[in-house]
Amino acid sequence: MDFSYPAEVEQFRVELRDWLSANLTDELVAARRPSGRDDASFELLRAWSATMSDAGWAAVSWPREYGGRGATVLEQLVYTEETTRARAPMPLNVIGMNNIAPAIMQYGTEEQKKTLLPRMMRADDIWCQGMSEPEAGSDLASLRTRAVRDGDAFVVNGQKIWTSLGHRAHWCQLYVRTDPDAPKHQGISCLIVDMKLPGIEVRPLVTLNGDTDFAEVFFHDVRVPAEALLGPLDGGWQVATTTLSHERAGAARLYAEMQVRLVELVDDIAAHSDALDDPVTLRRLGEIAVRIKYLEVLCQRSISATLHGGSEMTAFGSASLAKTVWGEIGQDMAALAFDVLGTRGDNAGWANYRLTSRSLTIAGGTTQINKNITAQRVLGLPRK
Numbered sequence: 001m002d003f004s005y006p007a008e009v010e011q012f013r014v015e016l017r018d019w020l021s022a023n024l025t026d027e028l029v030a031a032r033r034p035s036g037r038d039d040a041s042f043e044l045l046r047a048w049s050a051t052m053s054d055a056g057w058a059a060v061s062w063p064r065e066y067g068g069r070g071a072t073v074l075e076q077l078v079y080t081e082e083t084t085r086a087r088a089p090m091p092l093n094v095i096g097m098n099n100i101a102p103a104i105m106q107y108g109t110e111e112q113k114k115t116l117l118p119r120m121m122r123a124d125d126i127w128c129q130g131m132s133e134p135e136a137g138s139d140l141a142s143l144r145t146r147a148v149r150d151g152d153a154f155v156v157n158g159q160k161i162w163t164s165l166g167h168r169a170h171w172c173q174l175y176v177r178t179d180p181d182a183p184k185h186q187g188i189s190c191l192i193v194d195m196k197l198p199g200i201e202v203r204p205l206v207t208l209n210g211d212t213d214f215a216e217v218f219f220h221d222v223r224v225p226a227e228a229l230l231g232p233l234d235g236g237w238q239v240a241t242t243t244l245s246h247e248r249a250g251a252a253r254l255y256a257e258m259q260v261r262l263v264e265l266v267d268d269i270a271a272h273s274d275a276l277d278d279p280v281t282l283r284r285l286g287e288i289a290v291r292i293k294y295l296e297v298l299c300q301r302s303i304s305a306t307l308h309g310g311s312e313m314t315a316f317g318s319a320s321l322a323k324t325v326w327g328e329i330g331q332d333m334a335a336l337a338f339d340v341l342g343t344r345g346d347n348a349g350w351a352n353y354r355l356t357s358r359s360l361t362i363a364g365g366t367t368q369i370n371k372n373i374t375a376q377r378v379l380g381l382p383r384k
């Protein structure tokens with residue numbers, strides 16, 4: 001792996017650092033892990049998304065015509081490391097920008113790209129992604145929310161669940177079944193749905209720590225204009241698995257985030273307890289530090305495969321493995337922090353992390369599913 005940076009990439013780093021030190025406030029750093037209930041920090045983060053967009057720092061990997069910088073993989077890597085280490089909040093529409101925008105860029109009309117993408121980037125509009133249903137999570141292709149064509153509209157009925165930002169969203173990228181008779185992967189379509197349409201009912205879900213980060217969304221005879229179809233009719237699976245991701249170095253956030261958290265944890269333990277004199281705590285911290293190093297190497301392997309033209313399969317398989325390792329490290333760090341500090345420390349943040357860390361091995365693909373992917377694509381084992 002070759003991670004020495006050319007001069008122009010170092011120049012990019014300097015520009016970004018200068019911009020961050022001029023614009024990133026302590027208030028923003030404190031708000032970077034927002035509570036879904038806290039409207040004030042949500043609005044602060046919304047304003048931050050706009051500030052980053054207007055300066056061209058919100059989506060450096062996007063092509064210039066959609067407000068990005070067309071950044072190279074190395075520039076993206078530097079961007080991810082620098083923003084994470086500076087503790088800059090992520091853009092509010094992170095799911096939208098990473099997962100929905102690439103599909104709009106690939107399948108959307110020029111009009112959709114021009115109107116939807118800049119507003120998504122600035123967080124003028126909040127986006128959610130309606131995939132999971134009560135009976136369709138890991139097996140997404142089992143989804144049953146139905147859309148039936150009726151004149152100039154699709155009539156949608158059904159339910160989504162675990163929809164992040166669903167209760168705040170203006171738009172939803174919604175996956176629906178348009179052909180119930182086709183094999184399950186072939187009868188799905190993708191719609192871009194205005195969340196203000198009559199018949200949409202959003203019920204916020206309160207999680208273990210009292211936050212409201214996601215919602216259940218119900219569709220009762222919702223008439224969605226036919227032009228809201230994104231990609232081919234019955235070709236929604238293709239849209240969902242679109243590989244046109246411009247974000248090639250996102251995996252770097254996994255290890256950079258854990259490095260930052262570990263430093264914060266050691267600082268907090270030193271400030272609030274004597275546990276740094278305790279050999280058991282030191283051993284647990286040391287083990288986590290080693291595993292973060294391992295995570296860094298795994299992520300760099302995935303990024304290196306992209307950088308040096310390795311197969312997409314290797315990159316995807318390594319990224320799945322890295323996500324699993326990241327989730328497990330996060331849960332172990334949260335358990336250690338809570339064992340040592342309880343509710344002490346920065347605004348009881350570790351107790352909160354202890355509760356939210358349960359989701360690290362579920363969201364964005366469960367650990368079991370990622371292990372299946374690792375087995376098949378990295379180790380080359382048979383499906384059965």
Ligand SMILES: Cc1cc2nc3c(=O)[nH]c(=O)nc-3n(C[C@H](O)[C@H](O)[C@H](O)COP(=O)(O)OP(=O)(O)OC[C@H]3O[C@@H](n4cnc5c(N)ncnc54)[C@H](O)[C@@H]3O)c2cc1C
Nearest residue numbers: 129130131132137138162163164359362363364366368369
């Ligand atoms: C914080 C968070 C945010 C989320 N945001 C969104 C969102 O914005 N939009 C959205 O659509 N969804 C969202 N989700 C839902 C998420 O995608 C699903 O929770 C996830 O895909 C798992 O589906 P499930 O919960 O239905 O569990 P299931 O798929 O029912 O799985 C239950 C258990 O069985 C295991 N399992 C299932 N299939 C297999 C298999 N083939 N082999 C081995 N083990 C298996 C799983 O690993 C898991 O342990 C979010 C979830 C979380 C936690």
